[in-house]
Amino acid sequence: MPLFKCTFLGCLCPGVRRHGSCSLCNSHLCAKHLGQDFHRCPDWRVNEREYWLKSKEAEIAEITALLSKVNLRALRDRAAALRKVDCTVTPSYDHQSRPSVMGGMNYHIPIYFVDGVTWIYRIRRRNMTTTPLAHQNRLILSEAATYKFLSSRTQIPVPKVHDYSIDSPSNPVGVGYILMDKLEGKPLSNCDFKKAGKERILSQLADVFADLKQHPFNEICCLLDPDDLSVGPVLDESTIDADENGNLLLLGPFKSALEYRTSSIKHQIDLILRGESYTNNAIDAYLVHRFILDSVIESITQNEQGPFFLKHMDDKGDHILVDDEFRIVGIIDWEWAQTTTQSEAFAAPLYLLDVGLYYSGSNKLNPKEVEFASILKKRGEVGLAEHVYGGRVAHRLAHCVGADSGDIEDLPNHFMGLLRAVFPGRNEGETWEQWREGAMMMYEKDEDLQNLIQRCSK
Template sequence: MNTLYPVKVPVIYAEEATATITSRTPSITYAIQTPRKPPYTRVVTQIHSSPRQILAILNNLDLKAIKEEVESLRSPHTCTLIDVPRTQAEIRKLTGSFNTHVVIHFEDGVKWVMRIKRKESRCMPEEAIIQCHKSELATLKTLRKYRVKVPASNEKPVDSSIRDDLLYFYQEFVDGVPSWKIFVISIWDEDLTPAGIRFINDYAAWTLRMEKVISPTAVGCLHDDGGILTVGPHIEKAKNLICDSPFTSGPFLSAKHRWLYSIECRMRLLLEKREYSPSQELLRFLKLLEMQELVLGCAEMDEGPWYLKHNDLHHGNLRVDEETGQLRGVIDWEWASFTCKAEAFAAPPWFGPGGDSASSTDIGKAGEQLVRAYEDLGRPDLGKLVRGGLKYHWLEGSVLGDNTSIQYLNAARRSFLGQPDTIQGEPDSEEAWIAMRITKHINHPGLQILLGRKPTYLFPEL
């Protein structure tokens, strides 16, 4: 199947058109410099996930060079404090799965953060991490241009004296707290607070600004090559799927092509014994076959133009006012990519009822409020996308995540096929689900390879 072609594609916005852009990856050489001794005492001995790398980054920051750099970028203002986190609690607060941060203070009360890429925590080679870094910068600049509520950013100056191997940029500090502070995590689908309702209404209005950024002909991530906007390769969240340079592929012709490519890559890695232990291979391969079939039959994933999706809208990336619920900003854009409108406007997965719910139709109280918010804004069409968007939650959890529960897999199928939760005849156990899928896909070459390995997972005799 032809899933991907490097093509010249224009990026067109609702308010104006840009020039035709091309896709290419710049060649960059890195020279590692010996860092200076830290100007503060190390007091942290154990941090969550990749502690040595986080400490190495923080302990070797050249604070004098950072001060000179930010003052040059924000002249004539003076940097009064570079607040390097010193305790385990501070580092936890400022470190995510893939980045760590240092808060920078100016004399007029303005704060920036230095957003530093963590390399050790990523299942990606350095070249792919660099692509991700550049794409995030291009995305932030594009969104600011169209007044989407994201922090302003400044990339590393070309004449920077800070060591070359450090991947970072500066951006405005976004005041506020994670949305879970005011929006009860929907494990039990509790009633919404006034602050939670305000947040959802603000989120709906925010997505209308996002709707203005459109790619008419290609699915991929934004790139900025010397001021020329590019819809380039798709950067898979958290993990590259190709083991050879340039480690990414794209742009794709449709959202369907992009998802099929992700599924096929994972199938290949599994068959090459790069993903799971032998006891896990059969169930996970059958799950991928199931998702492949559902995606192939999903017509809306062929429908352009393509809209930008954040792709990581967990609570921590939505910053809100703790008292009112006002949306202050959305951060952490490194995985943003274009996709079909139905996926782009599906609600974040935690809007749903949560808990043990595995529904193809129940969008939860938060989801219902989002539908009402769109209707109040005169956009009932977007409310319909919310109602039909659960399929993308199940798809992402199955392909990018590792969920293999039978309830999850059944809900995924119902949501893609538009079936109610009351449908009869679904497999009610993992063993029954596996037996049905083996029978269905028995002639698939990949499945034949796995069955030929005599998997240690016990599956029913056919």
């Protein structure tokens, strides 16, 4: 059963995940009804001004509806009771305050205590692009558990969690939440590195890697319960599904890297065949995922027998808050965190990559990656340094499997980069077009591919 059904009147097809969910018109749309003949919402690539105007209107309506579900008095009373200090709760949303109260997935209400302390009430946003409530509840529990793990067992700076609750009738506040300290600082991604600042950041990042290395896990998983820090399934959006009754289906935990990778790839192939993913380039995506499954994944995982380590899965730089002296104040937004292989957990964070070079298909390391690896090596963390030097395999794999960006040029670049990283020197001059032609011949008798070709030709 699809995670979302197309909401176009009379349509029985599955809605396209990610790109088929439109918060402007509150629709889940299939590949057909995403077309301009049916879906008339403005495209930011064609009319950016109209798109942002409509987006602003939709966002105001979304936040207004979300706040109407929050019992502000119950929230205030809960926070005051926890600290035994009076407080005020003042939700805000406008153009100027937006960056400080809202991200892509969450909205934050500040709670001001009379003694000057500030907490935030962190709640999941709700629009057509968000996952089902059962998944959101699991994300709340997993994020709270991850913060508890980090604050109790590591020296990694994170905000303290004071309370949490899922969406349920017993929640007096009305909406699932995490209550945590508000950290002062600015996102690292907004900072202009100076030489001394870069060295300080990389040195602190080395501290984080070394700390995480001290806490191995036996499974690839997400933390499940804040009370006992038990583990459960992987919660990444690309891995979730629903059964015929609409119940949430999740993958994992996994005892081996091969089991994890194989299960994830097979799930993505199912989504491609069902028309829920990669609808702009379904044949290319099918060929890539099949080839990785058949010919690449064993080479990648053969030395990945465990243990496994916790990783922040959205490490673009806005998750790290720093002060004016480039000291890390805290690392936030751990909602997608999971344990994974050493090669993935300790590959360079994405914010160290040269984005333009990387997305062009080049595997050349950014000087910041090289410097980071050098810092680790000087500290005696030779193994961690090697994972940074060899991190392109993990980076490319993450962008090849299930990462449907909507840009049909991304997948060929990432895939050819993956082949060059996994099999250096083999078919070095091969182009995407040459590889694709060979793959079409390799799988010419594959029934799923033939059905996909027939469907795409209609």
